[in-house]
Amino acid sequence: MDDEPRSLLADKTPFPDDLDARLRAQFTFLVEVDRLKTVLRQSPLAAADRRENDAEHSWHLAMMVAVLAEHADEPVDVGHTVQLVLLHDLVEIYAGDTPLYDGAAGLDQEERGAAAADELFALLPADQTRRMRALWDEFEERRTPEARFAKAMDRLQPLLLNWMARGGTWRTPGVTADDVRARKALIGDASGPLWAAARRLIDEGEARGWSRSAAPGD
Amino acid sequence: MDDEPRSLLADKTPFPDDLDARLRAQFTFLVEVDRLKTVLRQSPLAAADRRENDAEHSWHLAMMVAVLAEHADEPVDVGHTVQLVLLHDLVEIYAGDTPLYDGAAGLDQEERGAAAADELFALLPADQTRRMRALWDEFEERRTPEARFAKAMDRLQPLLLNWMARGGTWRTPGVTADDVRARKALIGDASGPLWAAARRLIDEGEARGWSRSAAPGD
Numbered sequence: 001m002d003d004e005p006r007s008l009l010a011d012k013t014p015f016p017d018d019l020d021a022r023l024r025a026q027f028t029f030l031v032e033v034d035r036l037k038t039v040l041r042q043s044p045l046a047a048a049d050r051r052e053n054d055a056e057h058s059w060h061l062a063m064m065v066a067v068l069a070e071h072a073d074e075p076v077d078v079g080h081t082v083q084l085v086l087l088h089d090l091v092e093i094y095a096g097d098t099p100l101y102d103g104a105a106g107l108d109q110e111e112r113g114a115a116a117a118d119e120l121f122a123l124l125p126a127d128q129t130r131r132m133r134a135l136w137d138e139f140e141e142r143r144t145p146e147a148r149f150a151k152a153m154d155r156l157q158p159l160l161l162n163w164m165a166r167g168g169t170w171r172t173p174g175v176t177a178d179d180v181r182a183r184k185a186l187i188g189d190a191s192g193p194l195w196a197a198a199r200r201l202i203d204e205g206e207a208r209g210w211s212r213s214a215a216p217g218d
Numbered sequence: 219m220d221d222e223p224r225s226l227l228a229d230k231t232p233f234p235d236d237l238d239a240r241l242r243a244q245f246t247f248l249v250e251v252d253r254l255k256t257v258l259r260q261s262p263l264a265a266a267d268r269r270e271n272d273a274e275h276s277w278h279l280a281m282m283v284a285v286l287a288e289h290a291d292e293p294v295d296v297g298h299t300v301q302l303v304l305l306h307d308l309v310e311i312y313a314g315d316t317p318l319y320d321g322a323a324g325l326d327q328e329e330r331g332a333a334a335a336d337e338l339f340a341l342l343p344a345d346q347t348r349r350m351r352a353l354w355d356e357f358e359e360r361r362t363p364e365a366r367f368a369k370a371m372d373r374l375q376p377l378l379l380n381w382m383a384r385g386g387t388w389r390t391p392g393v394t395a396d397d398v399r400a401r402k403a404l405i406g407d408a409s410g411p412l413w414a415a416a417r418r419l420i421d422e423g424e425a426r427g428w429s430r431s432a433a434p435g436d
Contacts, residue, residue: 009264013382016422023415026285031382033281034264037274046227046252056255059277062304063251067244067346079297086280086300128285164231164249197241204234 006094006119008032022125029123035093042099042172043157046164054089054097061085061153068153071191074145084139084150087132091116099169113140142189152190156198159184162210163201170211177206178214224312224337226250240343247341253311260317260390261375264382272307272315279303279371286371289409292363302357302368305350309334317387331358360407370408374416377402381419385428394432395424 010028019027039054052060062082069078089097094116095109121132138147159180162168170180180202188195205211228246237245257272270278280300287296307315312334313327339350356365380386388398398420406413423429 009382012264013384015381016418019415019418020411023289023411027378027415030278030282030285031264031378034278034379034382036277037263037270038266045255046230046249048256052255053274055274055277056271059254059273059280059304060248060252062277062280062300064248066301066304067248067342071241077297079295079300082280082297082300082304083284086277086284124285160245160249161252163233164227164252166231193238193241197237197245200234200237 008123009034025123025125026128029120032120032123033090033093036090039089039092039097041097041158042169043161044165044168046161052161054092057157058086058089060157061088061150064153064157065149068156068191068194069149071193072145072149073191074148076146076149081146081150084135084146085153087135088139088150088154090120090132091136094119099172110140142186145190148186148190152187152194155184155187156194159198159201163205166208167205167210170205175212176214177202177211180205180211226341227252243341243343244346247338250338250341251308251311254308257307257310257315259315259376260387261379262383262386264379270379272310275375276304276307278375279306279368282371282375283367286374286409286412287367289411290363290367291409292366294364294367299364299368302353302364303371305353306357306368306372308338309354312337317390328358360404363408366404366408370405370412373402373405374412377416377419380428381423384426385423388423388429393430395420395429396432398423398429 008028010031015024015027036058037053037055041052041054041057043052043057044050045052062085065078065081065085069076069081091113095112117133117136121129121136124132138144139150142148142151158169162170170177181199184198184202185195187198202211206213226246228249233242233245254276255271255273259270259272259275261270261275262268263270280303283296283299283303287294287299309331313330335351335354339347339354342350356362357368360366360369376387380388387393388395399417402416402420403413405416420429424431
Protein backbone atom coordinates (compact mmCIF):
# COMPACT_ATOMS: atom_id res chain seq x y z
CA MET A 1 0.00 0.00 0.00
CA ASP A 2 1.22 3.54 -0.70
CA ASP A 3 1.60 6.10 2.07
CA GLU A 4 -0.06 8.71 -0.13
CA PRO A 5 -3.83 8.88 0.33
CA ARG A 6 -5.43 7.22 -2.67
CA SER A 7 -7.36 9.54 -4.96
CA LEU A 8 -11.01 8.57 -5.25
CA LEU A 9 -13.09 8.50 -8.40
CA ALA A 10 -15.60 10.84 -6.73
CA ASP A 11 -12.81 13.44 -6.35
CA LYS A 12 -12.86 13.90 -10.13
CA THR A 13 -16.38 15.38 -10.03
CA PRO A 14 -17.07 16.23 -6.37
CA PHE A 15 -20.68 16.09 -5.22
CA PRO A 16 -22.30 19.44 -4.28
CA ASP A 17 -21.16 20.71 -0.86
CA ASP A 18 -24.69 20.81 0.49
CA LEU A 19 -25.38 17.12 -0.08
CA ASP A 20 -26.26 15.32 3.17
CA ALA A 21 -23.03 13.93 4.70
CA ARG A 22 -24.27 10.35 5.04
CA LEU A 23 -25.54 10.25 1.46
CA ARG A 24 -22.29 11.81 0.26
CA ALA A 25 -20.30 8.99 1.91
CA GLN A 26 -22.60 6.38 0.40
CA PHE A 27 -22.49 7.91 -3.10
CA THR A 28 -18.69 8.21 -2.84
CA PHE A 29 -18.42 4.49 -2.07
CA LEU A 30 -20.90 3.57 -4.80
CA VAL A 31 -18.92 5.54 -7.38
CA GLU A 32 -15.61 4.10 -6.16
CA VAL A 33 -16.81 0.51 -6.62
CA ASP A 34 -17.30 1.26 -10.32
CA ARG A 35 -13.62 0.24 -10.48
CA LEU A 36 -14.66 -3.41 -10.07
CA LYS A 37 -15.76 -3.26 -13.73
CA THR A 38 -12.12 -2.73 -14.71
CA VAL A 39 -10.55 -5.60 -12.73
CA LEU A 40 -9.97 -8.35 -15.29
CA ARG A 41 -10.07 -12.05 -14.46
CA GLN A 42 -8.41 -14.89 -16.36
CA SER A 43 -11.74 -16.48 -17.36
CA PRO A 44 -12.96 -16.11 -20.96
CA LEU A 45 -16.62 -15.13 -21.48
CA ALA A 46 -18.90 -17.68 -23.10
CA ALA A 47 -20.70 -14.96 -25.09
CA ALA A 48 -17.76 -12.96 -26.48
CA ASP A 49 -14.05 -13.28 -27.17
CA ARG A 50 -12.68 -11.39 -24.20
CA ARG A 51 -11.84 -11.87 -20.54
CA GLU A 52 -14.42 -11.40 -17.82
CA ASN A 53 -14.27 -8.57 -15.28
CA ASP A 54 -15.02 -8.85 -11.58
CA ALA A 55 -18.36 -6.97 -11.71
CA GLU A 56 -19.70 -9.28 -14.42
CA HIS A 57 -18.38 -12.30 -12.51
CA SER A 58 -20.07 -11.16 -9.29
CA TRP A 59 -23.37 -10.65 -11.10
CA HIS A 60 -23.09 -14.11 -12.64
CA LEU A 61 -22.47 -15.72 -9.24
CA ALA A 62 -25.58 -14.02 -7.88
CA MET A 63 -27.67 -15.46 -10.75
CA MET A 64 -26.19 -18.88 -10.00
CA VAL A 65 -27.17 -18.58 -6.34
CA ALA A 66 -30.75 -17.74 -7.34
CA VAL A 67 -30.98 -20.74 -9.68
CA LEU A 68 -28.88 -23.38 -7.89
CA ALA A 69 -29.57 -22.77 -4.18
CA GLU A 70 -31.90 -25.78 -4.11
CA HIS A 71 -28.84 -28.03 -4.46
CA ALA A 72 -27.23 -26.81 -1.23
CA ASP A 73 -26.69 -29.63 1.28
CA GLU A 74 -27.80 -27.30 4.09
CA PRO A 75 -30.64 -24.82 3.46
CA VAL A 76 -29.34 -21.35 2.56
CA ASP A 77 -30.98 -17.92 2.67
CA VAL A 78 -30.85 -16.89 -0.99
CA GLY A 79 -30.99 -13.12 -0.37
CA HIS A 80 -28.15 -13.29 2.13
CA THR A 81 -26.01 -15.56 -0.06
CA VAL A 82 -26.53 -13.19 -2.99
CA GLN A 83 -25.21 -10.31 -0.89
CA LEU A 84 -22.08 -12.31 -0.04
CA VAL A 85 -21.23 -12.99 -3.69
CA LEU A 86 -21.97 -9.40 -4.74
CA LEU A 87 -19.26 -8.02 -2.48
CA HIS A 88 -16.82 -10.95 -2.23
CA ASP A 89 -14.44 -9.53 -4.85
CA LEU A 90 -14.79 -5.83 -3.96
CA VAL A 91 -11.41 -5.75 -2.25
CA GLU A 92 -9.76 -6.61 -5.58
CA ILE A 93 -10.42 -2.99 -6.55
CA TYR A 94 -7.36 -2.17 -4.46
CA ALA A 95 -5.73 -5.62 -4.03
CA GLY A 96 -6.05 -6.93 -7.63
CA ASP A 97 -7.26 -10.30 -8.86
CA THR A 98 -5.33 -13.39 -7.74
CA PRO A 99 -5.53 -16.14 -10.37
CA LEU A 100 -6.63 -19.45 -8.85
CA TYR A 101 -3.66 -21.36 -10.23
CA ASP A 102 -0.99 -18.81 -9.18
CA GLY A 103 0.38 -20.31 -5.94
CA ALA A 104 2.91 -17.55 -5.20
CA ALA A 105 0.42 -14.70 -5.58
CA GLY A 106 -1.95 -16.50 -3.23
CA LEU A 107 0.51 -16.38 -0.33
CA ASP A 108 -0.11 -12.79 0.75
CA GLN A 109 -3.59 -12.64 -0.75
CA GLU A 110 -5.28 -12.74 2.63
CA GLU A 111 -3.22 -9.88 4.05
CA ARG A 112 -3.64 -7.70 0.97
CA GLY A 113 -7.35 -8.43 0.90
CA ALA A 114 -7.84 -7.43 4.52
CA ALA A 115 -5.95 -4.14 4.03
CA ALA A 116 -7.97 -3.38 0.91
CA ALA A 117 -11.22 -4.16 2.74
CA ASP A 118 -10.25 -1.78 5.55
CA GLU A 119 -9.54 0.99 3.08
CA LEU A 120 -12.53 0.53 0.80
CA PHE A 121 -15.25 -0.07 3.39
CA ALA A 122 -14.01 2.94 5.42
CA LEU A 123 -15.54 5.17 2.73
CA LEU A 124 -18.99 4.22 4.08
CA PRO A 125 -20.66 5.55 7.25
CA ALA A 126 -19.19 3.66 10.24
CA ASP A 127 -22.19 1.36 10.82
CA GLN A 128 -22.09 0.25 7.18
CA THR A 129 -18.30 -0.16 7.27
CA ARG A 130 -18.82 -2.71 10.04
CA ARG A 131 -21.68 -4.44 8.24
CA MET A 132 -19.83 -4.77 4.91
CA ARG A 133 -16.70 -5.98 6.67
CA ALA A 134 -18.74 -8.59 8.55
CA LEU A 135 -20.21 -9.87 5.27
CA TRP A 136 -16.78 -9.99 3.64
CA ASP A 137 -15.33 -11.83 6.67
CA GLU A 138 -18.26 -14.25 6.60
CA PHE A 139 -17.50 -15.13 2.97
CA GLU A 140 -13.79 -15.55 3.62
CA GLU A 141 -14.21 -17.70 6.74
CA ARG A 142 -16.83 -20.06 5.25
CA ARG A 143 -18.35 -20.87 8.63
CA THR A 144 -21.99 -20.42 7.56
CA PRO A 145 -23.93 -22.49 4.98
CA GLU A 146 -24.45 -19.28 2.99
CA ALA A 147 -20.71 -18.54 2.88
CA ARG A 148 -19.88 -22.11 1.88
CA PHE A 149 -22.45 -22.00 -0.92
CA ALA A 150 -21.23 -18.57 -2.08
CA LYS A 151 -17.67 -19.91 -2.24
CA ALA A 152 -18.89 -22.96 -4.17
CA MET A 153 -20.46 -20.68 -6.79
CA ASP A 154 -17.16 -18.78 -7.01
CA ARG A 155 -15.48 -22.06 -7.95
CA LEU A 156 -18.26 -23.42 -10.18
CA GLN A 157 -18.80 -20.33 -12.34
CA PRO A 158 -15.35 -20.26 -13.99
CA LEU A 159 -15.59 -24.04 -14.38
CA LEU A 160 -18.69 -23.52 -16.57
CA LEU A 161 -16.85 -20.83 -18.56
CA ASN A 162 -13.82 -23.12 -18.98
CA TRP A 163 -16.12 -25.90 -20.17
CA MET A 164 -17.65 -23.55 -22.75
CA ALA A 165 -14.15 -22.46 -23.85
CA ARG A 166 -13.05 -26.12 -24.13
CA GLY A 167 -10.25 -25.55 -21.67
CA GLY A 168 -9.84 -21.88 -20.84
CA THR A 169 -7.66 -21.51 -17.76
CA TRP A 170 -7.44 -25.32 -17.44
CA ARG A 171 -4.79 -24.93 -20.14
CA THR A 172 -2.58 -22.76 -17.89
CA PRO A 173 0.97 -24.14 -18.24
CA GLY A 174 1.86 -26.56 -15.44
CA VAL A 175 -1.76 -27.09 -14.38
CA THR A 176 -3.15 -30.65 -14.44
CA ALA A 177 -6.68 -32.01 -14.19
CA ASP A 178 -5.80 -33.10 -10.66
CA ASP A 179 -4.92 -29.49 -9.79
CA VAL A 180 -8.33 -28.47 -11.10
CA ARG A 181 -10.04 -31.14 -8.98
CA ALA A 182 -8.11 -30.00 -5.89
CA ARG A 183 -8.99 -26.32 -6.40
CA LYS A 184 -12.64 -27.06 -7.07
CA ALA A 185 -13.14 -29.44 -4.14
CA LEU A 186 -14.64 -26.60 -2.05
CA ILE A 187 -17.78 -27.05 -4.15
CA GLY A 188 -18.24 -30.35 -2.29
CA ASP A 189 -18.32 -28.53 1.06
CA ALA A 190 -21.61 -26.93 -0.02
CA SER A 191 -23.36 -29.32 -2.39
CA GLY A 192 -22.99 -33.01 -3.19
CA PRO A 193 -24.95 -32.81 -6.47
CA LEU A 194 -23.06 -29.75 -7.75
CA TRP A 195 -19.71 -31.28 -6.85
CA ALA A 196 -20.69 -34.48 -8.69
CA ALA A 197 -21.64 -32.42 -11.77
CA ALA A 198 -18.44 -30.38 -11.53
CA ARG A 199 -16.32 -33.53 -11.32
CA ARG A 200 -18.16 -34.92 -14.35
CA LEU A 201 -17.23 -31.82 -16.37
CA ILE A 202 -13.61 -31.90 -15.16
CA ASP A 203 -13.29 -35.62 -15.96
CA GLU A 204 -14.84 -35.19 -19.39
CA GLY A 205 -12.59 -32.17 -20.08
CA GLU A 206 -9.54 -34.25 -19.16
CA ALA A 207 -10.73 -37.12 -21.38
CA ARG A 208 -11.07 -34.69 -24.29
CA GLY A 209 -7.61 -33.24 -23.71
CA TRP A 210 -8.83 -29.82 -22.52
CA SER A 211 -6.74 -30.21 -19.37
CA ARG A 212 -3.46 -32.10 -18.89
CA SER A 213 -3.39 -35.48 -17.17
CA ALA A 214 -0.64 -35.77 -14.58
CA ALA A 215 2.34 -37.58 -16.11
CA PRO A 216 4.28 -40.18 -14.06
CA GLY A 217 6.72 -38.27 -11.88
CA ASP A 218 4.62 -35.07 -11.86
CA MET B 219 -38.63 -12.57 -33.25
CA ASP B 220 -37.36 -15.11 -35.78
CA ASP B 221 -39.31 -18.27 -36.53
CA GLU B 222 -36.08 -20.26 -36.47
CA PRO B 223 -35.28 -21.68 -33.04
CA ARG B 224 -32.55 -19.53 -31.58
CA SER B 225 -29.20 -21.25 -31.14
CA LEU B 226 -28.06 -21.32 -27.54
CA LEU B 227 -24.57 -20.68 -26.25
CA ALA B 228 -24.64 -24.08 -24.53
CA ASP B 229 -25.11 -25.72 -27.97
CA LYS B 230 -21.54 -24.72 -28.84
CA THR B 231 -20.10 -27.05 -26.19
CA PRO B 232 -22.95 -29.37 -25.16
CA PHE B 233 -22.87 -30.73 -21.63
CA PRO B 234 -22.27 -34.49 -21.24
CA ASP B 235 -25.37 -36.56 -22.06
CA ASP B 236 -25.44 -38.19 -18.64
CA LEU B 237 -25.75 -34.90 -16.73
CA ASP B 238 -28.92 -34.79 -14.61
CA ALA B 239 -31.72 -33.22 -16.69
CA ARG B 240 -32.66 -30.56 -14.16
CA LEU B 241 -29.04 -29.49 -13.69
CA ARG B 242 -28.54 -29.47 -17.45
CA ALA B 243 -31.47 -27.06 -17.87
CA GLN B 244 -30.13 -24.83 -15.09
CA PHE B 245 -26.56 -24.84 -16.48
CA THR B 246 -27.90 -24.12 -19.97
CA PHE B 247 -29.76 -21.06 -18.66
CA LEU B 248 -26.75 -19.92 -16.60
CA VAL B 249 -24.48 -20.12 -19.65
CA GLU B 250 -27.04 -18.36 -21.87
CA VAL B 251 -27.28 -15.37 -19.53
CA ASP B 252 -23.55 -14.79 -20.09
CA ARG B 253 -24.86 -12.78 -23.07
CA LEU B 254 -25.95 -10.00 -20.67
CA LYS B 255 -22.25 -9.06 -20.45
CA THR B 256 -22.36 -8.13 -24.13
CA VAL B 257 -25.48 -5.89 -24.09
CA LEU B 258 -24.14 -2.34 -24.08
CA ARG B 259 -25.90 0.57 -22.44
CA GLN B 260 -25.51 4.26 -23.23
CA SER B 261 -24.01 5.11 -19.83
CA PRO B 262 -20.26 5.78 -19.58
CA LEU B 263 -18.36 4.07 -16.75
CA ALA B 264 -16.89 6.27 -14.03
CA ALA B 265 -13.74 4.11 -13.83
CA ALA B 266 -12.85 3.73 -17.52
CA ASP B 267 -13.49 5.32 -20.88
CA ARG B 268 -16.07 2.91 -22.26
CA ARG B 269 -19.79 2.20 -22.10
CA GLU B 270 -21.29 0.03 -19.41
CA ASN B 271 -22.84 -3.37 -20.10
CA ASP B 272 -26.03 -4.76 -18.59
CA ALA B 273 -24.32 -7.30 -16.30
CA GLU B 274 -22.09 -4.63 -14.76
CA HIS B 275 -25.10 -2.32 -14.45
CA SER B 276 -27.15 -5.01 -12.70
CA TRP B 277 -24.32 -5.72 -10.26
CA HIS B 278 -24.01 -2.00 -9.53
CA LEU B 279 -27.74 -1.70 -8.80
CA ALA B 280 -27.48 -4.59 -6.36
CA MET B 281 -24.64 -2.83 -4.50
CA MET B 282 -26.78 0.31 -4.39
CA VAL B 283 -29.68 -1.61 -2.89
CA ALA B 284 -27.41 -2.99 -0.16
CA VAL B 285 -26.06 0.48 0.71
CA LEU B 286 -29.10 2.73 0.16
CA ALA B 287 -32.06 0.59 1.29
CA GLU B 288 -32.24 2.56 4.56
CA HIS B 289 -33.54 5.55 2.56
CA ALA B 290 -36.63 3.71 1.28
CA ASP B 291 -39.86 5.40 2.38
CA GLU B 292 -41.39 1.98 3.06
CA PRO B 293 -39.22 -0.80 4.57
CA VAL B 294 -37.84 -3.13 1.90
CA ASP B 295 -36.44 -6.66 2.10
CA VAL B 296 -32.86 -6.15 0.88
CA GLY B 297 -32.31 -9.75 -0.29
CA HIS B 298 -35.52 -9.75 -2.32
CA THR B 299 -34.87 -6.30 -3.82
CA VAL B 300 -31.38 -7.43 -4.84
CA GLN B 301 -32.87 -10.40 -6.69
CA LEU B 302 -35.21 -8.06 -8.60
CA VAL B 303 -32.37 -5.85 -9.83
CA LEU B 304 -30.17 -8.81 -10.73
CA LEU B 305 -32.67 -10.11 -13.26
CA HIS B 306 -34.50 -6.93 -14.31
CA ASP B 307 -32.49 -6.51 -17.52
CA LEU B 308 -32.12 -10.21 -18.42
CA VAL B 309 -34.72 -9.96 -21.16
CA GLU B 310 -32.47 -7.48 -23.00
CA ILE B 311 -30.36 -10.49 -23.95
CA TYR B 312 -32.98 -11.11 -26.64
CA ALA B 313 -34.86 -7.78 -26.71
CA GLY B 314 -31.88 -5.37 -26.62
CA ASP B 315 -31.36 -2.28 -24.49
CA THR B 316 -33.86 0.57 -24.86
CA PRO B 317 -32.20 3.94 -24.17
CA LEU B 318 -34.17 5.97 -21.62
CA TYR B 319 -34.44 9.02 -23.85
CA ASP B 320 -35.52 7.14 -27.02
CA GLY B 321 -39.28 7.63 -27.04
CA ALA B 322 -39.97 5.63 -30.24
CA ALA B 323 -38.02 2.57 -29.12
CA GLY B 324 -39.93 2.60 -25.83
CA LEU B 325 -43.28 2.08 -27.53
CA ASP B 326 -43.02 -1.65 -28.12
CA GLN B 327 -40.51 -2.22 -25.35
CA GLU B 328 -43.06 -3.89 -23.10
CA GLU B 329 -44.18 -6.34 -25.77
CA ARG B 330 -40.64 -7.25 -26.83
CA GLY B 331 -39.63 -7.62 -23.20
CA ALA B 332 -42.47 -10.02 -22.42
CA ALA B 333 -41.69 -12.18 -25.47
CA ALA B 334 -38.01 -12.27 -24.54
CA ALA B 335 -38.86 -13.20 -20.95
CA ASP B 336 -41.02 -16.08 -22.18
CA GLU B 337 -38.22 -17.39 -24.36
CA LEU B 338 -35.34 -16.97 -21.91
CA PHE B 339 -36.99 -18.19 -18.72
CA ALA B 340 -38.37 -21.25 -20.58
CA LEU B 341 -34.81 -22.64 -20.56
CA LEU B 342 -35.21 -23.30 -16.83
CA PRO B 343 -37.17 -26.15 -15.18
CA ALA B 344 -40.87 -25.18 -15.20
CA ASP B 345 -41.10 -24.22 -11.51
CA GLN B 346 -38.16 -21.85 -11.90
CA THR B 347 -39.56 -20.44 -15.16
CA ARG B 348 -42.62 -19.37 -13.18
CA ARG B 349 -40.57 -17.98 -10.29
CA MET B 350 -38.26 -15.92 -12.50
CA ARG B 351 -41.18 -14.61 -14.52
CA ALA B 352 -42.97 -13.61 -11.32
CA LEU B 353 -39.90 -11.68 -10.15
CA TRP B 354 -39.56 -9.97 -13.53
CA ASP B 355 -43.28 -9.08 -13.56
CA GLU B 356 -42.99 -7.75 -9.99
CA PHE B 357 -40.20 -5.40 -11.08
CA GLU B 358 -42.07 -4.21 -14.16
CA GLU B 359 -45.37 -3.62 -12.34
CA ARG B 360 -43.86 -1.72 -9.40
CA ARG B 361 -46.66 -2.70 -7.02
CA THR B 362 -44.41 -3.74 -4.12
CA PRO B 363 -42.06 -1.51 -2.08
CA GLU B 364 -39.18 -3.74 -3.23
CA ALA B 365 -40.06 -3.26 -6.90
CA ARG B 366 -40.42 0.50 -6.50
CA PHE B 367 -37.05 0.71 -4.78
CA ALA B 368 -35.42 -1.52 -7.40
CA LYS B 369 -36.78 0.74 -10.15
CA ALA B 370 -35.52 3.81 -8.28
CA MET B 371 -32.00 2.32 -8.25
CA ASP B 372 -32.31 1.67 -12.01
CA ARG B 373 -32.92 5.41 -12.47
CA LEU B 374 -30.42 6.65 -9.88
CA GLN B 375 -27.41 4.59 -10.99
CA PRO B 376 -26.99 6.13 -14.47
CA LEU B 377 -27.63 9.53 -12.89
CA LEU B 378 -24.53 9.02 -10.72
CA LEU B 379 -22.55 7.93 -13.79
CA ASN B 380 -23.78 10.98 -15.75
CA TRP B 381 -22.77 13.23 -12.86
CA MET B 382 -19.27 11.68 -12.88
CA ALA B 383 -19.07 12.15 -16.68
CA ARG B 384 -20.21 15.78 -16.34
CA GLY B 385 -23.17 15.16 -18.59
CA GLY B 386 -23.00 11.73 -20.18
CA THR B 387 -26.38 10.87 -21.69
CA TRP B 388 -27.83 14.15 -20.38
CA ARG B 389 -26.12 15.61 -23.48
CA THR B 390 -28.22 13.47 -25.85
CA PRO B 391 -29.45 15.84 -28.63
CA GLY B 392 -32.96 17.13 -27.94
CA VAL B 393 -32.91 16.17 -24.26
CA THR B 394 -33.43 18.93 -21.68
CA ALA B 395 -32.92 19.04 -17.91
CA ASP B 396 -36.72 18.93 -17.58
CA ASP B 397 -36.75 15.67 -19.57
CA VAL B 398 -34.18 14.28 -17.13
CA ARG B 399 -36.32 15.36 -14.15
CA ALA B 400 -39.40 13.74 -15.70
CA ARG B 401 -37.62 10.42 -16.43
CA LYS B 402 -36.06 10.31 -12.96
CA ALA B 403 -39.24 11.16 -11.01
CA LEU B 404 -39.82 7.44 -10.33
CA ILE B 405 -37.06 7.73 -7.73
CA GLY B 406 -39.53 9.80 -5.72
CA ASP B 407 -42.01 6.91 -5.65
CA ALA B 408 -39.53 4.97 -3.51
CA SER B 409 -37.51 7.47 -1.49
CA GLY B 410 -37.96 11.12 -0.59
CA PRO B 411 -34.32 11.62 0.46
CA LEU B 412 -32.89 9.96 -2.65
CA TRP B 413 -35.20 11.91 -4.94
CA ALA B 414 -34.13 15.15 -3.21
CA ALA B 415 -30.47 14.23 -3.74
CA ALA B 416 -31.13 13.25 -7.36
CA ARG B 417 -32.87 16.56 -8.03
CA ARG B 418 -29.96 18.40 -6.46
CA LEU B 419 -27.53 16.69 -8.88
CA ILE B 420 -29.79 17.33 -11.87
CA ASP B 421 -30.24 21.00 -10.90
CA GLU B 422 -26.51 21.47 -10.37
CA GLY B 423 -25.75 19.74 -13.67
CA GLU B 424 -28.14 22.07 -15.47
CA ALA B 425 -26.58 25.11 -13.74
CA ARG B 426 -23.14 23.97 -14.93
CA GLY B 427 -24.37 23.47 -18.50
CA TRP B 428 -24.08 19.65 -18.45
CA SER B 429 -27.70 19.41 -19.56
CA ARG B 430 -29.70 21.80 -21.73
CA SER B 431 -32.26 24.15 -20.16
CA ALA B 432 -35.55 24.23 -22.04
CA ALA B 433 -35.58 27.23 -24.38
CA PRO B 434 -38.77 29.35 -24.79
CA GLY B 435 -40.98 27.56 -27.30
CA ASP B 436 -39.44 24.14 -26.55
